[in-house]
Amino acid sequence: MARFQPKNPDYRATSIETFEAQRAMKTLGISISRLEPGEVDLAMDYSANLTQQHGFIHAGVITAGLDNACGIAAFTLMPPATGILTVEFKTNLLAPARGERFAFRATVIKPGRTLTVSEARAYAMHDGVETLIATMSGTLMALAGRPTGPEEIRAPA
Amino acid sequence: MARFQPKNPDYRATSIETFEAQRAMKTLGISISRLEPGEVDLAMDYSANLTQQHGFIHAGVITAGLDNACGIAAFTLMPPATGILTVEFKTNLLAPARGERFAFRATVIKPGRTLTVSEARAYAMHDGVETLIATMSGTLMALAGRPTGPEEIRAPA
Amino acid sequence: MARFQPKNPDYRATSIETFEAQRAMKTLGISISRLEPGEVDLAMDYSANLTQQHGFIHAGVITAGLDNACGIAAFTLMPPATGILTVEFKTNLLAPARGERFAFRATVIKPGRTLTVSEARAYAMHDGVETLIATMSGTLMALAGRPTGPEEIRAPA
Amino acid sequence: MARFQPKNPDYRATSIETFEAQRAMKTLGISISRLEPGEVDLAMDYSANLTQQHGFIHAGVITAGLDNACGIAAFTLMPPATGILTVEFKTNLLAPARGERFAFRATVIKPGRTLTVSEARAYAMHDGVETLIATMSGTLMALAGRPTGPEEIRAPA
Numbered sequence: 001m002a003r004f005q006p007k008n009p010d011y012r013a014t015s016i017e018t019f020e021a022q023r024a025m026k027t028l029g030i031s032i033s034r035l036e037p038g039e040v041d042l043a044m045d046y047s048a049n050l051t052q053q054h055g056f057i058h059a060g061v062i063t064a065g066l067d068n069a070c071g072i073a074a075f076t077l078m079p080p081a082t083g084i085l086t087v088e089f090k091t092n093l094l095a096p097a098r099g100e101r102f103a104f105r106a107t108v109i110k111p112g113r114t115l116t117v118s119e120a121r122a123y124a125m126h127d128g129v130e131t132l133i134a135t136m137s138g139t140l141m142a143l144a145g146r147p148t149g150p151e152e153i154r155a156p157a
Numbered sequence: 158m159a160r161f162q163p164k165n166p167d168y169r170a171t172s173i174e175t176f177e178a179q180r181a182m183k184t185l186g187i188s189i190s191r192l193e194p195g196e197v198d199l200a201m202d203y204s205a206n207l208t209q210q211h212g213f214i215h216a217g218v219i220t221a222g223l224d225n226a227c228g229i230a231a232f233t234l235m236p237p238a239t240g241i242l243t244v245e246f247k248t249n250l251l252a253p254a255r256g257e258r259f260a261f262r263a264t265v266i267k268p269g270r271t272l273t274v275s276e277a278r279a280y281a282m283h284d285g286v287e288t289l290i291a292t293m294s295g296t297l298m299a300l301a302g303r304p305t306g307p308e309e310i311r312a313p314a
Numbered sequence: 315m316a317r318f319q320p321k322n323p324d325y326r327a328t329s330i331e332t333f334e335a336q337r338a339m340k341t342l343g344i345s346i347s348r349l350e351p352g353e354v355d356l357a358m359d360y361s362a363n364l365t366q367q368h369g370f371i372h373a374g375v376i377t378a379g380l381d382n383a384c385g386i387a388a389f390t391l392m393p394p395a396t397g398i399l400t401v402e403f404k405t406n407l408l409a410p411a412r413g414e415r416f417a418f419r420a421t422v423i424k425p426g427r428t429l430t431v432s433e434a435r436a437y438a439m440h441d442g443v444e445t446l447i448a449t450m451s452g453t454l455m456a457l458a459g460r461p462t463g464p465e466e467i468r469a470p471a
Numbered sequence: 472m473a474r475f476q477p478k479n480p481d482y483r484a485t486s487i488e489t490f491e492a493q494r495a496m497k498t499l500g501i502s503i504s505r506l507e508p509g510e511v512d513l514a515m516d517y518s519a520n521l522t523q524q525h526g527f528i529h530a531g532v533i534t535a536g537l538d539n540a541c542g543i544a545a546f547t548l549m550p551p552a553t554g555i556l557t558v559e560f561k562t563n564l565l566a567p568a569r570g571e572r573f574a575f576r577a578t579v580i581k582p583g584r585t586l587t588v589s590e591a592r593a594y595a596m597h598d599g600v601e602t603l604i605a606t607m608s609g610t611l612m613a614l615a616g617r618p619t620g621p622e623e624i625r626a627p628a
Contacts (some may be wrong), residue, residue, distance in 0.1 A: 008525075019210075024206070024217065051179065051181055060181065060185075060218065062282060064216070064218065067220070078189050085248070088559060092451055109408065117408060117449070132424070135451060139558060244453060249580075249588050251580065266565065292590070294587070294606060294608055296401060298429070332524050340520075341498075342531075367489050403562055405561075407558060
């Protein structure tokens with residue numbers, strides 16, 4: 001009953017591999033908790049190393065999670081042997097990133113041959129209560145026929 | 158010859174203190190390289206721990222630098238005993254974050270009693286060449302009469 | 315079973331009055347088709363006078379509809395005697411604005427005393443098929459204790 | 472001394488023709504006042520038909536001017552026989568659109584084969600004083616080898 005039909009039969013393995021290749025995700029403690037065609041949830045535990053001046057998680061870290069969720073969600077729908085880059089995103093910060101655990105949930109709004117638009121929401125779990133803390137809308141670009149390896153560039157071509 | 162007149166005579170010390178209180182900046186290796194009323198430059202060295210799948214610096218990390226530059230630039234113009242929070246920002250990624258060193262340069266476009274709009278640009282220094290890699294426009298909010306300590310919240314009130 | 319509880323018992327009359335006071339809405343042929351606390355739908359018929367070079371409705375016109383939907387949705391939740399202004403918005407254009415009729419549907423994501431965040435989607439009705447053509451996320455500001463009349467300014471204070 | 476080298480020797484005629492083909496620009500009273508490779512200024516007179524509830528020009532109208540300036544600026548750098556569409560834009564509203572005349576000034580920040588990023592600023596001229604009232608950053612897409620005629624679609628392909 002998926003909303004989207006993946007073009008890459010190995011979308012799951014390819015997406016996980018691309019995600020795991022990002023060392024920044026390891027540094028920030030972000031991991032995949034759910035992966036479907038066009039939909040991705042990421043999870044992150046609180047870490048004092050990632051806080052801003054009030055002890056909450058830094059907006060840049062929240063944005064990194066939202067951006068990755070948007071990107072991997074878009075990537076699940078791209079054909080094999082395709083590279084991906086982020087074109088732009090916008091984040092609205094709605095509430096303090098206060099919690100023990102955070103979730104970044106993205107869904108593709110409009111897939112495309114070249115450009116895909118994703119939306120994501122960030123949630124904080126604090127004392128058993130989940131709060132919406134940030135939103136993102138972003139544009140991702142497919143680089144057809146190019147591998148996703150380190151020779152690939154992350155920029156509009 | 159400053160474009161802006163700070164309302165806080167201690168804007169420099171207050172701004173540096175607020176910046177230093179962000180542990181995420183330490184984790185990401187971002188520091189202040191220039192601070193004037195309404196203008197801030199941050200600097201960051203390359204680190205393999207902050208990379209995406211192609212070995213370039215992750216967009217979320219670039220965004221963290223841009224957001225902080227925008228925020229501190231706005232903060233330099235706020236009155237004493239004022240808290241600050243980020244309302245929103247948008248980032249365009251123009252080129253891969255490939256380099257040995259990165260700069261985030263922000264300037265206030267429109268200061269305000271409640272809301273301030275800042276713009277920032279991120280540059281990569283690679284083999285002696287500086288390249289514009291990303292832009293940000295963002296809105297910051299002053300929380301008048303509130304301290305900047307950890308009891309403060311980062312959210313629209 | 316409304317998600318939101320309006321603070322202004324006359325929110326309906328006040329919101330409609332504010333909408334009707336916008337002469338640009340008359341020029342663009344945009345009207346209110348549904349109004350609930352925190353939720354607004356606007357409608358617009360196709361007009362050749364509003365087209366871009368390919369005969370579709372111009373993105374600026376679509377944005378005007380989205381912005382108004384976001385603004386009125388936020389306004390329904392504000393207290394009496396409050397002015398409103400748009401702080402910022404971002405629009406993603408997903409498909410050509412081709413159709414006989416268009417709908418702009420907004421909902422408040424996060425109401426606040428000072429700032430409210432709304433999201434909206436634009437749809438085109440063409441040959442009986444409805445297509446999502448654009449999205450917006452926007453920030454609205456309440457100017458407490460100020461009337462909404464023409465002496466009010468549309469700008470961060 | 473232009474910053475950019477146009478790929479279309481007829482960029483001027485082609486850009487003006489594309490602009491003039493937009494009937495919405497005539498309805499809004501927006502015209503080209505300056506056109507260089509990668510840089511465009513548009514002008515608009517005040518009209519009571521374009522106002523919001525406080526008698527200032529509606530944000531959607533300001534956005535239409537900014538969007539067109541960004542688009543035409545990008546279009547001047549595209550090859551012949553190329554269609555253009557707007558992918559996304561974000562607008563910050565800084566001051567009320569109060570004045571007798573308005574200017575929309577755009578410049579290309581990053582040209583590209585597929586995507587181009589432009590920035591624009593809107594100014595109000597009121598009683599001889601020019602005020603910055605809004606900013607935009609936007610992404611434009613080139614549709615290579617396609618004409619700009621009415622069969623073209625305004626959407627990510």
